[in-house]
Amino acid sequence: MAKGDRLARLDERRAELESEYAAALIAALRTTAAGKWGLFGHNGDRSTPAAVASTIDSLNELGDAIDGARARLAMPPYELHQQFAASRGPVGPEAVGEPKQAQAWLDRLTGDSRG
16 A cells, blocks of 8 residues: 555645646746747847746756656656647747747636737
C-alpha cells in the first residue's frame, strides 16, 4: 500500500503544479495582452527576452516538474506547457502581435471573450 500512497501523493502534487503553472501562465498572458511584448519571443529586440526571462524560466521549470511527475504516473506530457512552448519563437510578418495572441490564449483558457 505504500506504493499506492506515494503515487497518490505524487498525483496530488502534479495537480498542484498544474494549477500553479496555469495561474502563472494566465498572469503572464494578462501582462502581455496589456501590451508588454516578449512572452512569445516574436520580435527581435534583445532587451525584451531579458525582461521576461524569469517568467519563461519559471514556466519551463514547472513544466519540467509536471512532466517528470506525469512520466512517473505513466501519463502523457503536460499539453498546456507543450502548446505554450510551441507557440514561442520567431514568426512571419503576417502573424498577429503578441498582445492579440495573448488575448486569444486568455480567451481559450479562461472562457473570457473581451477581445
